[in-house]
Amino acid sequence: MKGPLRTVVVGDALLPTRLIVEALEELAPRMEIVAALEWGPPDEAAVDEMALRLERDGPEVEEPPPDLQEILREADALVVHYCPVARTLLAGAPGLKLLATCRAGTENLDLAAAAELNVTTVHVVGRTTEAVSDFTIGLLLGEIRNIARAHTRLSQGLWDKTFVNSPYTPELQGRTMGIVGFGEVGRAVARKLGGFDVRLLASDPYADDDAILAAGAQPSSFENLLATSDFVTLHARPTSGAPPLIGEHELSLMKPTAFLINTARAALVDSQALQDALTRRGIAGAALDVHDVEPLGPDHPFLGLDNVTLTPHLASSTIDCMEKSPRLLAADLRRLFKGEVPRTVLETGDLAALAGP
Numbered sequence: 001m002k003g004p005l006r007t008v009v010v011g012d013a014l015l016p017t018r019l020i021v022e023a024l025e026e027l028a029p030r031m032e033i034v035a036a037l038e039w040g041p042p043d044e045a046a047v048d049e050m051a052l053r054l055e056r057d058g059p060e061v062e063e064p065p066p067d068l069q070e071i072l073r074e075a076d077a078l079v080v081h082y083c084p085v086a087r088t089l090l091a092g093a094p095g096l097k098l099l100a101t102c103r104a105g106t107e108n109l110d111l112a113a114a115a116e117l118n119v120t121t122v123h124v125v126g127r128t129t130e131a132v133s134d135f136t137i138g139l140l141l142g143e144i145r146n147i148a149r150a151h152t153r154l155s156q157g158l159w160d161k162t163f164v165n166s167p168y169t170p171e172l173q174g175r176t177m178g179i180v181g182f183g184e185v186g187r188a189v190a191r192k193l194g195g196f197d198v199r200l201l202a203s204d205p206y207a208d209d210d211a212i213l214a215a216g217a218q219p220s221s222f223e224n225l226l227a228t229s230d231f232v233t234l235h236a237r238p239t240s241g242a243p244p245l246i247g248e249h250e251l252s253l254m255k256p257t258a259f260l261i262n263t264a265r266a267a268l269v270d271s272q273a274l275q276d277a278l279t280r281r282g283i284a285g286a287a288l289d290v291h292d293v294e295p296l297g298p299d300h301p302f303l304g305l306d307n308v309t310l311t312p313h314l315a316s317s318t319i320d321c322m323e324k325s326p327r328l329l330a331a332d333l334r335r336l337f338k339g340e341v342p343r344t345v346l347e348t349g350d351l352a353a354l355a356g357p
Contacts, residue, residue, distance in 0.1 A: 023326035120349030178229030181236030
């Protein structure tokens with residue numbers, strides 16, 4: 001394509017439009033920002049709730065900015081964060097060649113429609129890697145060493161060192177950590193846990209055994225990992241229409257002294273089965289940053305358990321995480337414009353139309 005890509009940017013309260021525009025301006029003259037919009041209210045909590053609905057139900061459940069459809073009629077590229085991009089929006093943009101999101105998840109995009117309409121679609125990989133892997137290890141330590149529970153008791157005026165897991169409170173050294181899902185975050189968890197001298201197992205049907213071994217872990221079947229690990233941490237994505245990865249059977253395979261950590265997706269775990277396992281001490285404990293219903297209500301059954309640590313979907317909430325995502329996207333778009341195909345391309349579309357100076 002000759003000339004610049006006429007680009008529309010839509011940010012939100014979680015990732016301001018300004019940050020996306022600043023990153024894309026480095027790609028001039030290939031990209032020309034013709035419109036910069038904000039999606040949703042200025043309140044982060046409200047946008048968070050809207051984003052959760054998108055992640056659960058897809059791009060049709062929320063409306064895009066009211067002017068976006070008209071603006072897209074003359075646009076070549078659309079770059080968003082959480083803004084919903086449904087089939088109707090794409091169908092009304094006859095010249096659109098590129099759709100990009102500054103996040104890894106694509107629940108807010110109609111990928112099938114993008115493919116049918118020959119629109120190249122790109123997402124960001126790696127923006128949450130450091131934040132979520134850091135948090136995973138912190139959450140693990142918080143649960144197995146009773147850090148949050150100890151603080152709560154002290155705030156209540158209690159000097160008490162006895163907890164439900166006191167008979168088997170573990171150290172990390174020499175224990176086995178099972179990592180389910182060995183993508184960006186899973187590998188980062190493995191790298192960071194290397195300093196704790198743990199034995200690492202990894203289960204991921206899409207990961208190459210040599211890559212797992214190179215990261216210091218041992219490839220394992222899913223069931224063997226569950227049966228032999230002292231700690232199990234989830235870093236996979238749920239499959240649409242499939243049952244939860246961790247249900248009653250899977251929990252029954254785990255040791256009674258084992259702990260489950262989930263900073264990935266709530267849909268990976270059957271919450272009722274987990275509640276039952278925790279209540280009857282089928283496993284030692286759990287630490288959860290993601291939940292079936294967010295925010296948790298005050299009567300949620302997990303809040304009454306003494307062997308679970310809960311956080312409010314906090315793992316990726318760092319200043320670095322949001323600020324780096326537009327830069328990561330810009331780097332991949334630069335490669336795309338040079339004729340390369342980055343691994344972040346989800347739908348190839350007409351790549352030749354994007355290559356250029």
